[in-house]
Amino acid sequence: MAERFIQSVERAADILELFLISKPELSVKEISEQLGLSKSTVHGLIKTLEHRGYLQQNPDDLKYSLGLKLFELGSFIGNQLDIVKIAQPIIKDTVEKLKETVHLVIRQQDELIYVEKLEGPHTLRIYSHVGKTAPIHCTGVGKAILAYQDEKEVDRILSSTKLESFTEFTVTDINEIKKQLDFTREHGYSMDDEEIEIGLKCIAAPIFDHAGNAIASISCASPKMRLTEDRLPVVIEGIKEAAFEISRCLGYKDVSHSKK
CATH class of the missing domain: 3.30.450.40 (GAF domain)
Structure with missing residues (x-):
C-alpha cells in the first residue's frame, strides 16, 4: 500500500528546508519563485509557521527567517x-x-x-x-x-x-x-x-x-x-x-x- 502524504505539511517542510540551502532571510516572492508555488499559498503557509514560532519576520524589510521554536526543538x-x-x-x-x-x-x-x-x-x-x-x-x-x-x-x-x-x-x-x-x-x-x-x-x-x-x-x-x-x-x-x-x-x- 502506497504511503499517503499531506501536501500542505510537505509544502511547509519545503519552506523551512529552503532556509537551509538558500539565504537566511527570504521574502514571500523569493519563496514562491524557488518552490514554484503561488504567493497566496506561500503567504498562508508562512503566516501559520510564523504563528507557531517556526518563522519570524524582520519588520524592516518584511523578510522571513527561521524562528526560535526550531531552536527550542x-x-x-x-x-x-x-x-x-x-x-x-x-x-x-x-x-x-x-x-x-x-x-x-x-x-x-x-x-x-x-x-x-x-x-x-x-x-x-x-x-x-x-x-x-x-x-x-x-x-x-x-x-x-x-x-x-x-x-x-x-x-x-x-x-x-x-x-x-x-x-x-x-x-x-x-x-x-x-x-x-x-x-x-x-x-x-x-x-x-x-x-x-x-x-x-x-x-x-x-x-x-x-x-x-x-x-x-x-x-x-x-x-x-x-x-x-x-x-x-x-x-x-x-x-x-x-x-x-x-x-x-x-x-x-x-x-x-x-x-x-
Whole structure:
C-alpha cells in the first residue's frame, strides 16, 4: 500500500528546508519563485509557521527567517540524546548492581517522557516504555524533578495538572504532595509506593544539568515485596549514586542536592 502524504505539511517542510540551502532571510516572492508555488499559498503557509514560532519576520524589510521554536526543538533533541548517551552505561551498571529495572525520564515542559528503560533479570510487567509519558504528581520520577522546581513553578504545575488517581494509594491532595516534595529535597530521593500501580514501588532521584536545573530523573522499579527493610537502603543509595554520576557527567558541580 502506497504511503499517503499531506501536501500542505510537505509544502511547509519545503519552506523551512529552503532556509537551509538558500539565504537566511527570504521574502514571500523569493519563496514562491524557488518552490514554484503561488504567493497566496506561500503567504498562508508562512503566516501559520510564523504563528507557531517556526518563522519570524524582520519588520524592516518584511523578510522571513527561521524562528526560535526550531531552536527550542533542536536543543531539546540534542539534550535528550546527550542525556541518554551519557546515562546508558551508568544505567547498565545500576541494573547489574540492583538486579532491578531502571528508568530514565526527562521533563519536556509539563510532561515527563521515558527516554530509556533497561530491564532487570526478574520479569516485571509494568506500564512504562520508552516514549511513554508519565504523570508528574504520583510517580517517583515525577516527584524527583518537581521537588527541585521553584515554589511558583510547583504551584503552577500542580494547579494546571489533572491530579488523576491511579490506585487507592495515589496521593492527589496538593498539600500532601508538597510534603512529599519536602521529603525529597531533604533526603535526595523520592518514592512512589503503589501510587501508579498496585504492588509496584519506585525509588527515584533527580538529575541536574550544568546550571543546577533538575531536568531529568532516574528510578528503580521493583515489586514492593522485594524492597524489604534491608534491601531498601541499598536501592536508595544505588539510585542516588547513579543520578549523581549522570549529573556530574552533565557538568553539575553542586553535590548538596543529590548526595544527602
